[in-house]
Amino acid sequence: MIIGDNVLEQTCKDMIETILLCLSNATKGTIYRIGPMPELRTIRVTSGARGAVEGEILWGIREYSDYDHPGKCWEDYKDRPGRLREAMAWCVEKGKSWTSDDPNQDGRSVRKQLANEAEDYHHMEPVLVNRNYLYGDHADDLEFPLDHRGQPIWKDSENLVVAIIKIHFKKDCIKRGDNSTKVIKKLSRTLGTQLLSLHIRETLSEAQQELARQRLQSCNVLAHELRNTLIKLGFVFSAINAEISFLRQQWESEIASACPEVENKGAILMRLRELAESNCSVEKCPAGLAQLCEKLISEQAELCDVALMPAIGEKWVDNKIAPKWQELLVGSSGWEKSRGEVASLLGRLKNSLWVGTNEKHAQRLDLPDDLKALWRKLAYMEFTVDKLAELEQIISFLDHPHLKIPHKQQTKKILTSLKALVETIPEMEEKTNRIIFSLRNGSIGKDPLTAGNRKTVLPW
Numbered sequence: 453m454i455i456g457d458n459v460l461e462q463t464c465k466d467m468i469e470t471i472l473l474c475l476s477n478a479t480k481g482t483i484y485r486i487g488p489m490p491e492l493r494t495i496r497v498t499s500g501a502r503g504a505v506e507g508e509i510l511w512g513i514r515e516y517s518d519y520d521h522p523g524k525c526w527e528d529y530k531d532r533p534g535r536l537r538e539a540m541a542w543c544v545e546k547g548k549s550w551t552s553d554d555p556n557q558d559g560r561s562v563r564k565q566l567a568n569e570a571e572d573y574h575h576m577e578p579v580l581v582n583r584n585y586l587y588g589d590h591a592d593d594l595e596f597p598l599d600h601r602g603q604p605i606w607k608d609s610e611n612l613v614v615a616i617i618k619i620h621f622k623k624d625c626i627k628r629g630d631n632s633t634k635v636i637k638k639l640s641r642t643l644g645t646q647l648l649s650l651h652i653r654e655t656l657s658e659a660q661q662e663l664a665r666q667r668l669q670s671c672n673v674l675a676h677e678l679r680n681t682l683i684k685l686g687f688v689f690s691a692i693n694a695e696i697s698f699l700r701q702q703w704e705s706e707i708a709s710a711c712p713e714v715e716n717k718g719a720i721l722m723r724l725r726e727l728a729e730s731n732c733s734v735e736k737c738p739a740g741l742a743q744l745c746e747k748l749i750s751e752q753a754e755l756c757d758v759a760l761m762p763a764i765g766e767k768w769v770d771n772k773i774a775p776k777w778q779e780l781l782v783g784s785s786g787w788e789k790s791r792g793e794v795a796s797l798l799g800r801l802k803n804s805l806w807v808g809t810n811e812k813h814a815q816r817l818d819l820p821d822d823l824k825a826l827w828r829k830l831a832y833m834e835f836t837v838d839k840l841a842e843l844e845q846i847i848s849f850l851d852h853p854h855l856k857i858p859h860k861q862q863t864k865k866i867l868t869s870l871k872a873l874v875e876t877i878p879e880m881e882e883k884t885n886r887i888i889f890s891l892r893n894g895s896i897g898k899d900p901l902t903a904g905n906r907k908t909v910l911p912w
Contacts, residue, residue, distance in 0.1 A: 455650045467643045468500045477625035484616045490597040495523030532600040536565050543578045545605050550576045551628040573626045577640045579615035642866050649873050678884045688873050692835045700831040701759035702857045704808045710816045717804040721756045731786030741783050748776040765805040
């Protein structure tokens, strides 16, 4: 990943500052960059800690760390028999977080293992980026790092670890899986998006210089790569719609609380799970049907956890759940007595997906009329490139004083960042077309993207 040194440091500072502002019990934050493959050198980018004055953050903390420049390579910190186990190795290899909520029992504390001294309370969160967004068609040809058994890590994962966020907390103020860890996890996704956005911008600059050198000979190849980069930016729309689905989930929770007599999808899916499990064992049905039953239970649970658009939810039921139930009913007599109930439940399940759009239900909420009307409208919006005005409306909506949903400021910050990225797409398309046109005509002019501060090829 190519990002200017100053831009990278400032981006990491902004993220640390955001986390410290959001989490009052957090005391210090550090961000490390990870890479390149397969070396996976880990280097501290910056650290910031709360100062004595309210809101003050002290940067450039002077303390020794093995991960100061030039950092440590994967071979020097990965898990290996006879070597100290480090939390960094866990986060990088597994792509999962590590929480030291009991430093006296922290099995990956180097200080604890060397000197039997407890470290402070902290949480480490990996920053993940989809490898296809970074490497495109070459993603499957990467040379992956190896664990101590010689097996490649990340080989079967869609994501790569590009950075690690480490946040320190006051004593007894962090627990595995608590709201603080969830906030850090959510903000780590924002950091991944920001880094990818910066990488794309800088990559276009480098690509333009390459186009200038190779001109017509490289025009077709580079045009293809640039267009691929722009196409991959389409992920931002999925990210925005994921945030909108969070608003939809909160809206449907409000409806469920205000209208307890209205059947919701959770109760229906619970009953369907009970019916599926009643004959799911291999003893009661053939092995093939037992596997199908387990997959059905898994997909029903997934539907219960996500807040899809009603029409998409109906397609989910029609294309994933109903056909599997039909196959079970045809393939085994174990569910014969439940045939009528299953059909009824599937029909009611599809109806329940539309509960949040019912105006009568919405009127029963103890909320201001303007909030109810706007929330219902925005919660069931599918964002596309021509709906920037609606996205701005959602961002303003999150400031409504009577809107009480968790992490709404973090959601607003994420949507604001994504909006900025969406707004750059037309400009990036324009620049790409201009570069191609210039190459085909044998000349190329200066472009703001080539203006230069020093750039470092980062490891991602």
